[in-house]
Amino acid sequence: MGSQDGLEELLQAGVFMVLLRVGGALAAPFYATLLGELLVGTFLGPHGLDIIPHVAAVRLIGEVALCMLVFEGGLAVDLTKVRSIGCIAIAIALTGTFLPLLIGWGLLIAMGYGTKEGLAAGTALSSTSIGMATRLLQDNNSLETREGLLISVAAIVDDIASLVILAVLGSLSGDNPSAWAFSRPIVASAGAALATPILLWLFPRFVSCSDDTVCWLSKNIGWVGNGGGGSAGSNLISQQNNDPQSKLDLKLEMRQQEQQLQLEGELDGGSLADPEPLEVQDLDLGALEAKSIPKEGSVPLPDEAPVGEKTGGSLSSGGKEAVKLVRIVITSGFLIGMVAATGYAGTTPLLGAFIAGITSSKVPRLRELWENEVGTISAAMTSVFFASIGTYVPLKQMFHPRALGLGLLYTTAAVVGKWVTGLLAWSEGGWVTANVIGWAMVGRGELGFMMAASALSIGLLSEETFAITVWALLLATLASPILFRRCLEWNERVRISREIKARSLNEEKRKPVSEKM
DSSP, X not given: OOSXXXXXXXXXXXXXXXHXXXXXXXXXXXXXXXXXXXXXXXXXXXXXXXXXXXHHHHHHHHHHHHHHHHHHHHHTOOHHHHHHHHHHHHHHHHHHHHHHHHHHHHXXXXXXXXXXXXXXXXXXXXXXXXXXXXXXXXXXXXXXXXXHHHHHHHHHHHHHHHHHHHHHHHHHTTOOOOHHHHHHHHHHHHHHHHHHHHHHHHHHHHHHHHHHHHHHHHHHHOEEOSTTOSOTGGGOEESOOOOHHHHHXXXXXXXXXXXXXXXXXXXXXXXXXXXXXOXXXXXXXXXXXXXXXXXXXXXXXXTXXXXXXXXXXXXXXXXXXXXXXXXXXXXXXXXXXHHHHHHHHTSOHHHHHHHHHHHHTTXXXXXXXXXXXXHHXXXXXXXXXXXXXXXXXXXXXXXXXXXXXXXXXXXXXXXXXXXXXXXXXXXXXXXXXXXXXXXXXXXXXXXXXXXXXXXXXXXXXXXXXXXXXXHHHHHHHHHHHHHHHHHHHHHHHHHHHHHHHHHHXXXXXXXXXXXXX
């Protein structure tokens, strides 16, 4: 930190974080916080003012945030509804992958570009941003709706299909990949899908066992915290509490438990006599350490303690914090493991994050715990993710007159090719629902920009066609959240109107015949 370069980087990082917050706040009135964050990344990034230090690190943080965002999307999934939307979601995903590719390829051919160049540019239009779709649904409280589930599942399948297209892109570059290179993403994705039912059975039971183990250790070894006022880590202190007031509280609790058990025994034997009144002066604090903990299973744990259902007994505040910490650590480790497993297997790591999320959704109260303990960190990192997307935008090449004009035309391929997929969900709610799903799928993410950059680096795209493609990706990404929000508001008005009409019809039916006449 002593060097001047280190100080400049520190100041640049501070300016970047402040402007990131300001950009999100300025875009909030337009219901598109992520747009402000994306534009901050664009103008402060390496193709703009270039004041973001260590752009590679910012992009890495963005990738971590994306995995967390996809995990949270899976955590909100209602598995009982997945079967009913599976076929529709797959149809939306595959249509949304190949239709923009074909339209984009055809448009560039019509503009006078070559076949390979048109196919490479169309490939960059094929992916939907699962991170952006999840953020849009979260911001608009629609993640748990049927439309939200459709969008989440379709975006994941869309990402997998885009990986297959990346293999095709590699073959066009002259690398001559084997048949395994084409089939590996499909095989790996199928394997992950087949493993999901096993994980759904195994992971909740593993978490329950860990809860029970921590509770037993807390009660028998004496983990006590600072009353819950500190962090989870500060509460894991393995020591006996010698505070007389704490001993008194524990003694009172133990005596009450004994009286409750005595009362239950008398009721079973036919006696309704009241238990002996509890007086504080009757307590022997000196004999506290000789008192045994009530038998396991005798008294249920508090509702707020996220523990295994089979565990019983009284749990201190430190014990509760220990259980929370262990749950977060296990869940985070599971998320990291699934991301690594799917990534090394050859499919998208985001599939692993999504599977980890839907598996964790089967653990009682885990979602609330994750939101309380990790939600703030996740939200801050998500802002960095959208800024990292902006760092890929090549501002200088984009404002060449020909690139600007053709880019606006090429945007139609990016928008129409994805928006049309919403029509496949017409049966879910008609025109309004089709627009909600269509505009959610229009949003692009880092994968589209990375595919375009990869095609540029291997010579499949010229700088001009690269700029045209980026215009299409950027404008589609800017339009998606604004129009998606408007369609959601429209959908809500239609829903309320239908409910009012249905209520009026029911009231009309209940009226006596004389009143109707």
